[in-house]
Amino acid sequence: xxxxxxxxxxxxxxxxxxxxxxxxxxxxxxxxxxxxxxxxxxxxxxxxxxxxxxxxxxxxxxxxxxxxxxxxxxxxxxxxxxxxxxxxxxxxxxxxxxxxxxxxxxxxxxxxxxxxxxxxxxxxxxxxxxxxxxxxxxxxxxxxxxxxxxxxxxxxxxxxxxxxxxxxxxxxxxxxxxxxxxxxxxxxxxxxxxxxxxxxxxxxxxxxxxxxxxxxxxxxxxxxxxxxxxxxxxxxxxx
Amino acid sequence: xxxxxxxxxxxxxxxxxxxxxxxxxxxxxxxxxxxxxxxxxxxxxxxxxxxxxxxxxxxxxxxxxxxxxxxxxxxxxxxxxxxxxxxxxxxxxxxxxxxxxxxxxxxxxxxxxxxxxxxxxxxxxxxxxxxxxxxxxxxxxxxxxxxxxxxxxxxxxxxxxxxxxxxxxxxxxxxxxxxxxxxxxxxxxxxxxxxxxxxxxxxxxxxxxxxxxxxxxxxxxxxxxxxxxxxxxxxxxxxxxxxxxxxxxxxxxxxxxxxxxxxxxxxxxxxxxxxxxxxxxxxxxxxxxxxxxxxxxxxxxxxxxxxxxx
Numbered sequence: 001x002x003x004x005x006x007x008x009x010x011x012x013x014x015x016x017x018x019x020x021x022x023x024x025x026x027x028x029x030x031x032x033x034x035x036x037x038x039x040x041x042x043x044x045x046x047x048x049x050x051x052x053x054x055x056x057x058x059x060x061x062x063x064x065x066x067x068x069x070x071x072x073x074x075x076x077x078x079x080x081x082x083x084x085x086x087x088x089x090x091x092x093x094x095x096x097x098x099x100x101x102x103x104x105x106x107x108x109x110x111x112x113x114x115x116x117x118x119x120x121x122x123x124x125x126x127x128x129x130x131x132x133x134x135x136x137x138x139x140x141x142x143x144x145x146x147x148x149x150x151x152x153x154x155x156x157x158x159x160x161x162x163x164x165x166x167x168x169x170x171x172x173x174x175x176x177x178x179x180x181x182x183x184x185x186x187x188x189x190x191x192x193x194x195x196x197x198x199x200x201x202x203x204x205x206x207x208x209x210x211x212x213x214x215x216x217x218x219x220x221x222x223x224x225x226x227x228x229x230x231x232x233x234x235x236x237x238x239x
Numbered sequence: 240x241x242x243x244x245x246x247x248x249x250x251x252x253x254x255x256x257x258x259x260x261x262x263x264x265x266x267x268x269x270x271x272x273x274x275x276x277x278x279x280x281x282x283x284x285x286x287x288x289x290x291x292x293x294x295x296x297x298x299x300x301x302x303x304x305x306x307x308x309x310x311x312x313x314x315x316x317x318x319x320x321x322x323x324x325x326x327x328x329x330x331x332x333x334x335x336x337x338x339x340x341x342x343x344x345x346x347x348x349x350x351x352x353x354x355x356x357x358x359x360x361x362x363x364x365x366x367x368x369x370x371x372x373x374x375x376x377x378x379x380x381x382x383x384x385x386x387x388x389x390x391x392x393x394x395x396x397x398x399x400x401x402x403x404x405x406x407x408x409x410x411x412x413x414x415x416x417x418x419x420x421x422x423x424x425x426x427x428x429x430x431x432x433x434x435x436x437x438x439x440x441x442x443x444x445x446x447x448x449x450x451x452x453x454x455x456x457x458x459x460x461x462x463x464x465x466x467x468x469x470x471x472x473x474x475x476x477x478x479x480x481x482x483x484x485x486x487x488x489x490x491x492x493x494x495x496x497x498x499x500x501x502x503x504x505x506x507x508x509x510x511x512x513x514x515x516x517x518x519x520x521x522x523x524x525x526x527x528x529x530x531x532x533x534x535x536x537x538x539x540x541x542x543x544x545x546x547x548x549x
Contacts, residue, residue, distance in 0.1 A: 003350065007348055011336070011344065013336065014336070082295075082328060083325070083331045083388070086327070087349065088321040089317075089349075090317070
């Protein structure tokens with residue numbers, strides 16, 4: 001399994017995946033910086049909640065959609081599946097490696113976002129002190145919110161990956177990702193949002209956090225169940 | 240795996256695969272001897288690629304079974320796969336990585352030492368270009384990297400699906416020489432598919448001919464090519480009279496402009512018979528050229544010889 005995982009990460013060298021991982025959290029950090037320039041001296045907790053809300057609301061589901069498409073298209077585009085699936089290696093390991101990669105990349109993006117928000121705060125303190133957030137940057141709060149969002153995105157990530165790996169065309173996972181994000185936006189703040197995989201990360205900060213615990217539970221259990229079903233299905237499927 | 244010393248490289252039993260109500264492979268009994276170069280011939284759509292995918296365990300048979308060096312592909316896929324290296328699609332490489340990096344991915348998955356990459360690159364004469372991105376390779380170079388990847392770990396069986404596709408004449412010659420040298424250099428059995436008889440007859444020791452999902456014939460190249468007597472292209476001073484004379488004989492002739500094509504039977508001495516027939520009729524022979532045998536002509540000849548035998 002470790003070998004399959006290392007191989008998957010090595011495939012990413014020089015691919016668009018690296019660019020996406022850098023750009024997506026940076027977009028949120030830059031936007032938060034611009035908002036801060038309009039509203040002087042916001043409290044760090046408010047900035048963090050707003051930034052992670054923006055992240056989970058739109059950038060995270062769209063990033064997961066794009067990542068799933070890119071990870072699957074690395075194999076679909078050159079028709080590399082036949083080569084991989086003919087190798088003397090258990091097929092589930094190849095698909096499980098993809099799942100670990102996508103969730104690791106989301107975790108890295110979340111860490112980047114936390115670090116970049118802190119950096120934006122530092123830059124504001126240096127260049128425009130009146131607009132810098134008040135109080136101390138709460139790393140534990142950032143880790144708690146982003147970590148919960150990461151876990152809650154497991155269900156969405158596995159659905160997206162399954163569809164992206166199943167269909168050679170990128171249209172299916174893209175459509176599902178767009179539809180899921182749209183539903184998530186429409187259902188924002190509704191109690192039912194916690195049942196929509198794409199809205200589960202938003203539930204961590206949305207609706208005053210009342211849906212956070214169920215969203216976490218369903219995100220992780222749903223993600224695990226989907227992962228197991230995906231491995232069983234794709235490993236048995238004819239190439 | 241059986242305990243006897245002789246184990247075929249590939250053995251299929253009544254192998255069948257049905258797609259969308261149609262038999263893509265309609266019950267084939269392949270037998271590939273160890274260390275042979277087996278040319279798997281057939282027109283596009285004849286079922287070659289489906290058969291190869293069944294052999295590799297990428298598809299499940301509707302009926303029948305496949306053994307690779309005695310390992311049943313359905314029940315012991317990993318053991319069977321360990322015997323095989325495959326080149327299925329020349330473009331099945333990661334364009335954003337170098338040739339070396341592409342090989343390294345497969346090497347890691349196979350658990351082989353790093354030195355293995357140098358060996359296979361040398362074997363396909365790609366050492367100098369291995370550090371360039373595959374996206375900048377020509378099709379011929381991609382084919383060679385694909386072949387190098389199939390050779391990683393010195394598999395006992397190499398399965399190459401249309402390895403000459405898209406290659407220029409130089410590329411084809413190089414690929415042919417590489418393939419021809421494999422059994423002696425590595426002891427591997429080579430199973431290569433093609434829709435070009437001319438290509439296979441220069442490389443293979445054995446041939447299997449697929450037609451509409453069925454294996455029409457298989458055997459040694461020398462035996463089968465005897466059946467594929469080349470057709471004749473004839474030009475005389477009077478094409479009309481040539482057609483009349485041939486129509487009065489047992490030969491089937493067709494005319495294209497001033498050229499007359501004569502379908503030959505299984506005996507090469509008939510070429511002389513046709514020439515005498517025309518000259519004795521007072522015609523002036525301007526050209527008498529045996530045409531290169533094709534998969535189609537081999538198929539026709541095999542069918543004719545079967546009917547004659549019946």
